[in-house]
Amino acid sequence: MTTSRLVDVRRGVLEGNDAWAAHLRARFSSSGTRAVNLVSSPGTGKTALLEVLLTRMARTCGVAALVGDCATDNDAVRLARSGAPVRQIVTEGLCHLEAHLIDAHLATIDLNATDVLFIENVGNLVCPAAYDLGESLRVVLLSVTEGEDKPLKYPAMFSSSDLAVITKVDLAEAVDFDRSAALAALQSVHPGMPVVETSARTGVGVDALIAHLLPIHTDIS
Amino acid sequence: MTTSRLVDVRRGVLEGNDAWAAHLRARFSSSGTRAVNLVSSPGTGKTALLEVLLTRMARTCGVAALVGDCATDNDAVRLARSGAPVRQIVTEGLCHLEAHLIDAHLATIDLNATDVLFIENVGNLVCPAAYDLGESLRVVLLSVTEGEDKPLKYPAMFSSSDLAVITKVDLAEAVDFDRSAALAALQSVHPGMPVVETSARTGVGVDALIAHLLPIHTDIS
Numbered sequence: 181m182t183t184s185r186l187v188d189v190r191r192g193v194l195e196g197n198d199a200w201a202a203h204l205r206a207r208f209s210s211s212g213t214r215a216v217n218l219v220s221s222p223g224t225g226k227t228a229l230l231e232v233l234l235t236r237m238a239r240t241c242g243v244a245a246l247v248g249d250c251a252t253d254n255d256a257v258r259l260a261r262s263g264a265p266v267r268q269i270v271t272e273g274l275c276h277l278e279a280h281l282i283d284a285h286l287a288t289i290d291l292n293a294t295d296v297l298f299i300e301n302v303g304n305l306v307c308p309a310a311y312d313l314g315e316s317l318r319v320v321l322l323s324v325t326e327g328e329d330k331p332l333k334y335p336a337m338f339s340s341s342d343l344a345v346i347t348k349v350d351l352a353e354a355v356d357f358d359r360s361a362a363l364a365a366l367q368s369v370h371p372g373m374p375v376v377e378t379s380a381r382t383g384v385g386v387d388a389l390i391a392h393l394l395p396i397h398t399d400i401s
Numbered sequence: 402m403t404t405s406r407l408v409d410v411r412r413g414v415l416e417g418n419d420a421w422a423a424h425l426r427a428r429f430s431s432s433g434t435r436a437v438n439l440v441s442s443p444g445t446g447k448t449a450l451l452e453v454l455l456t457r458m459a460r461t462c463g464v465a466a467l468v469g470d471c472a473t474d475n476d477a478v479r480l481a482r483s484g485a486p487v488r489q490i491v492t493e494g495l496c497h498l499e500a501h502l503i504d505a506h507l508a509t510i511d512l513n514a515t516d517v518l519f520i521e522n523v524g525n526l527v528c529p530a531a532y533d534l535g536e537s538l539r540v541v542l543l544s545v546t547e548g549e550d551k552p553l554k555y556p557a558m559f560s561s562s563d564l565a566v567i568t569k570v571d572l573a574e575a576v577d578f579d580r581s582a583a584l585a586a587l588q589s590v591h592p593g594m595p596v597v598e599t600s601a602r603t604g605v606g607v608d609a610l611i612a613h614l615l616p617i618h619t620d621i622s
Contacts (some may be wrong), residue, residue: 222554252554254550323444333443333470
């Protein structure tokens with residue numbers, strides 16, 4: 181296996197994904213759906229935050245979620261408690277979601293009734309960066325327990341995201357979180373990227389995050 | 402790009418890696434070096450734990466470390482404080498270490514003086530599972546802040562590891578860690594796998610972990 185042949189193969193996979201992503205983007209545009217791709221390391225708290233978001237947002241707009249995991253449907257079971265439509269995508273070991281998997285799992289979601297479609301990616305700070313899912317917004321999560329330099333170590337993910345969410349801020353003191361260092365690392369990798377600080381446990385920052393997620397001029401009050 | 406062609410390409414990459422890994426295993430055997438491959442999600446605390454391990458173990462045996470990251474040499478700089486030989490492997494976006502990268506970075510490590518060689522993999526609970534690095538021991542870390550069901554969601558990594566280390570146990574109470582659920586998830590995916598519970602901050606469990614890492618009959622007292 182030569183390196184150049186491997187690069188060619190990877191390029192072919194990404195080009196195929198881009199074609200599917202363009203198709204998805206057209207579907208979302210046609211139905212007026214905003215797709216939000218949530219990416220992070222495993223354990224950053226994507227599911228906990230999504231549970232709060234779905235519950236709050238379902239009161240005022242149409243929300244749904246697709247959740248990707250290598251194995252188990254634990255997340256879909258947990259998120260279904262919000263009352264929103266939730267579908268599990270089991271990747272069977274694949275380390276990221278691809279656009280054709282999204283397309284295949286939309287059959288039972290009514291996109292015309294969905295203002296915001298959340299896509300919870302597989303927990304992985306590397307591979308999902310290269311796969312466009314037709315989203316309007318890519319949101320990268322970073323928990324206070326992970327270490328402030330993660331943006332520097334995983335620059336592709338943080339530079340390709342539109343918004344950063346710092347999670348578990350209720351634990352900041354317990355883990356000696358250096359907020360200035362984390363914000364500096366984020367701005368160094370992606371200058372100007374907006375950052376929202378949240379806790380799914382206390383609810384702090386959730387309304388500010390929702391304001392970023394909704395299409396402009398939607399009234400959430 | 403057909404799926405079958407992609408599977409063939411992946412198989413070719415893994416077969417190439419296996420050949421390099423066999424070469425590495427022979428090198429380690431010849432020098433009497435035990436290679437320990439540390440794998441986990443980003444932010445689980447591999448580097449913090451490795452810093453404590455290198456510092457303690459360097460008193461009584463030969464230790465060295467190779468540390469992999471997509472970008473930056475932050476970890477090598479931090480670990481060099483231990484006094485042990487440490488080399489950074491920057492993967493430039495690659496989501497895992499491969500055996501040929503290990504081989505290429507051993508030139509300036511004296512294996513004959515190294516009883517235990519730590520290899521800190523890229524933070525990723527999926528892709529590194531498939532890549533043999535010639536190690537004697539694969540150690541998977543799981544922090545109390547990540548969620549107890551991670552072994553169920555990332556079964557390939559946990560079932561391919563020889564030892565599990567629960568990290569950051571000093572935070573267990575702050576995050577409502579369900580120890581029984583985590584142990585049950587580990588045993589469900591890998592029955593009989595030994596588990597050590599540690600905190601790099603307080604030092605708890607570090608001696609028990611060292612006993613697992615050293616070749617049998619090595620005296621660490």
